Amino acid sequence: MSKPQDYYVGIDIGSSKVGVLIGQVDEQGAMEVVGRGEAPNRGTRKGNIVNVEATVDALKAASEEAEVMAGVEISRAYVGVAGADIRSVNARGMVSVSRRDREITHQDIQRVLDAAQAAALPSDREILHAIPQEFLVDEQGGIGDPLGMLGSRLEVTVHLVTGNVTRSKTLLTCVNRAGIEVIEMVFEPLACAAAVLTPDERELGVLLLDIGSGTSEYALFLDSEPYHSAVLPIGAGHFTNDLAMVLRTPFSEAERIKVKNGCCVAAMVTDQQGVAVPSVAGGAERVVPKKELCGILQPRAEELFSLVREDLAKHGFDERLRGGVVLSGGGAQLDGLVEMAEQIFDTGVRYGLPRGLGGLVDVINSPAWCATSGLLLWGRDMDRRREPKRRASFSVKGVMGSLRGMFEDLL
Numbered sequence: 001m002s003k004p005q006d007y008y009v010g011i012d013i014g015s016s017k018v019g020v021l022i023g024q025v026d027e028q029g030a031m032e033v034v035g036r037g038e039a040p041n042r043g044t045r046k047g048n049i050v051n052v053e054a055t056v057d058a059l060k061a062a063s064e065e066a067e068v069m070a071g072v073e074i075s076r077a078y079v080g081v082a083g084a085d086i087r088s089v090n091a092r093g094m095v096s097v098s099r100r101d102r103e104i105t106h107q108d109i110q111r112v113l114d115a116a117q118a119a120a121l122p123s124d125r126e127i128l129h130a131i132p133q134e135f136l137v138d139e140q141g142g143i144g145d146p147l148g149m150l151g152s153r154l155e156v157t158v159h160l161v162t163g164n165v166t167r168s169k170t171l172l173t174c175v176n177r178a179g180i181e182v183i184e185m186v187f188e189p190l191a192c193a194a195a196v197l198t199p200d201e202r203e204l205g206v207l208l209l210d211i212g213s214g215t216s217e218y219a220l221f222l223d224s225e226p227y228h229s230a231v232l233p234i235g236a237g238h239f240t241n242d243l244a245m246v247l248r249t250p251f252s253e254a255e256r257i258k259v260k261n262g263c264c265v266a267a268m269v270t271d272q273q274g275v276a277v278p279s280v281a282g283g284a285e286r287v288v289p290k291k292e293l294c295g296i297l298q299p300r301a302e303e304l305f306s307l308v309r310e311d312l313a314k315h316g317f318d319e320r321l322r323g324g325v326v327l328s329g330g331g332a333q334l335d336g337l338v339e340m341a342e343q344i345f346d347t348g349v350r351y352g353l354p355r356g357l358g359g360l361v362d363v364i365n366s367p368a369w370c371a372t373s374g375l376l377l378w379g380r381d382m383d384r385r386r387e388p389k390r391r392a393s394f395s396v397k398g399v400m401g402s403l404r405g406m407f408e409d410l411l
């Protein structure tokens with residue numbers, strides 16, 4: 001029987017919704033999703049929290065839904081982080097191994113990782129991740145784990161992801177005020193990768209592009225490790241806003257039309273049927289051909305992928321996508337995005353779906369749940385490398401505990 005601490009929680013605070021998943025690890029180490037919660041979020045815009053109270057309310061609503069479904073009370077969680085303030089850079093560190101036996105120890109590995117992170121950061125930024133790409137022992141590269149090897153010089157190259165300190169503290173405050181302790185903030189493309197990428201893709205070179213509502217985050221993997229990551233301030237909400245502005249229809253109607261009839265590749269639209277478009281302020285409804293909708297959405301899709309491609313080219317990675325491109329996030333579900341991405345990146349493109357999980361897989365089998373699913377797997381994999389005392393802890397108080405908390409909030 002699984003122990004209480006074998007539960008994991010992933011929280012994705014997006015610009016349109018908050019998603020919460022609870023997973024349980026069985027005796028074989030497999031992750032089963034046992035709870036899912038979702039709530040609209042009006043407190044976050046373009047990845048930044050603009051209303052703390054609204055964000056906390058969305059967090060509580062989504063968490064309580066997941067708690068009731070799973071029958072456990074959430075106390076700690078892995079939380080996804082995104083936003084235009086995220087930056088990344090590759091850094092290098094080097095230390096000498098001065099002991100007589102020249103055997104590389106855990107302490108040597110920690111020293112060289114610290115050295116790679118020692119570059120001065122502005123006071124308003126902090127390191128979110130420092131992920132080793134490669135170790136070198138006496139100039140011999142391509143080493144994944146140098147522990148126990150013999151050498152006098154240890155080097156490492158790492159991928160550093162940094163974020164704005166104030167923004168991170170605001171996110172932390174929101175989660176804490178919802179009654180949840182943050183175990184770790186995880187840059188969302190890295191979490192997504194844990195759920196959707198195959199080992200072969202990561203080895204060959206693959207771009208994971210997670211299209212959210214307010215922003216799109218991406219990470220490029222080579223030789224199984226991240227070598228470049230960034231955030232673009234364009235998301236699915238921009239597609240909706242374009243429709244609303246051009247068609248002069250309410251945002252909610254534009255979102256409905258985009259989801260039901262939207263496509264961003266004109267050649268894929270063969271249906272000549274028109275789409276009814278309500279006007280603002282109760283004006284007369286009019287009919288717009290699907291081709292016209294495509295004409296509005298296509299330029300935004302071209303802009304999104306072209307900016308990502310230009311950024312990859314700027315860093316010398318545009319020809320390294322031998323493993324293709326994987327699209328995830330709720331915004332990836334617009335018809336034509338895969339075909340458009342294949343044209344612009346000139347490589348194979350596929351949708352990413354959560355994999356490697358059991359349990360409620362039918363209710364999370366969507367690109368929109370890739371990041372949250374990945375947070376569960378990220379947490380499990382990180383715990384395997386940590387001391388048992390640092391594992392996520394849960395108090396299994398049953399459904400009554402969750403309901404009691406809901407009533408206390410109402411008093």
